[in-house]
Amino acid sequence: MKKKVNYNEQLSPNFSKRNDKIKYIIIHYTGTKSLLEALNIFKDENSQVSCHWLISKKGKLYKIVDEKNVAWHAGISYWKGDSMLNNNSIGIELDNVGHGLNYKIFSNKQMSTLEELLKLLINKYKIKKKNILGHSDIAPDRKLDPGELFNWGRLAKKNLAYYPLVKKNTSNKIFFKLGDKNTEIKKIKLKLIKIGYKCSQDNNYDIYLKLVVEAFQRRFLPEKINGIIDGKVYSRILDVFKNT
Ligand SMILES: [Zn+2]
Numbered sequence: 001m002k003k004k005v006n007y008n009e010q011l012s013p014n015f016s017k018r019n020d021k022i023k024y025i026i027i028h029y030t031g032t033k034s035l036l037e038a039l040n041i042f043k044d045e046n047s048q049v050s051c052h053w054l055i056s057k058k059g060k061l062y063k064i065v066d067e068k069n070v071a072w073h074a075g076i077s078y079w080k081g082d083s084m085l086n087n088n089s090i091g092i093e094l095d096n097v098g099h100g101l102n103y104k105i106f107s108n109k110q111m112s113t114l115e116e117l118l119k120l121l122i123n124k125y126k127i128k129k130k131n132i133l134g135h136s137d138i139a140p141d142r143k144l145d146p147g148e149l150f151n152w153g154r155l156a157k158k159n160l161a162y163y164p165l166v167k168k169n170t171s172n173k174i175f176f177k178l179g180d181k182n183t184e185i186k187k188i189k190l191k192l193i194k195i196g197y198k199c200s201q202d203n204n205y206d207i208y209l210k211l212v213v214e215a216f217q218r219r220f221l222p223e224k225i226n227g228i229i230d231g232k233v234y235s236r237i238l239d240v241f242k243n244t
Contacts (some may be wrong), residue, residue, distance in 0.1 A: 009060040012042040014050035015069040022125040023177030024089035025132045029145040031098035051091035077138035080196040082236045083235040118160045140215035148222035172231035180205040
């Protein structure tokens with residue numbers, strides 16, 4: 001027997017025809033003051049934004065765009081050679097005011113509904129755990145969501161996301177920051193590219209790299225986000241890279 005989740009329909013006019021196979025799931029927060037504000041934005045054809053699923057703080061699920069269509073949630077985006085990820089992804093929005101306001105943790109009920117939904121989607125579309133991403137992973141220069149309070153570790157424990165264990169006792173003497181120039185920086189960039197992030201391939205610690213490192217920290221080392229590669233960040237990059 002196939003398991004189903006219950007949902008309400010609040011359909012958005014903002015979608016296009018899907019031509020590509022679904023390969024990714026992108027997780028967002030709404031960044032709105034309320035659920036109603038988010039629903040109104042998705043219903044407004046002038047907003048030009050939508051998603052497939054929206055989950056309230058109480059864990060209620062809303063269908064916004066049918067999965068057979070492309071929802072407009074990711075914008076300009078890139079991961080591992082793919083760009084404009086709307087075309088081959090499903091977008092899930094979590095009701096949360098976000099960084100601009102009073103960014104709060106995602107409730108247990110909200111996470112539970114997300115987990116149920118992810119289980120179904122992973123099965124239905126045979127999505128790889130490594131292809132379940134945050135918006136900031138695929139648009140590090142524009143987006144912060146779902147942010148450092150999103151619990152990727154919890155999803156990984158249930159086999160619903162890729163999140164290698166954090167190694168203790170890192171002793172690397174590495175320290176690189178914005179403005180630095182070093183051949184080692186190029187090597188690190190190549191690792192970040194292999195993981196999936198968009199990076200240039202030179203020796204410069206440019207502003208884009210700083211934003212990529214912040215996105216990486218938000219996702220894989222969320223206790224400190226400063227865009228600096230120190231020993232701890234470097235070991236974490238190696239951890240994540242080793243499994244790619
Ligand atoms: Zn987003």
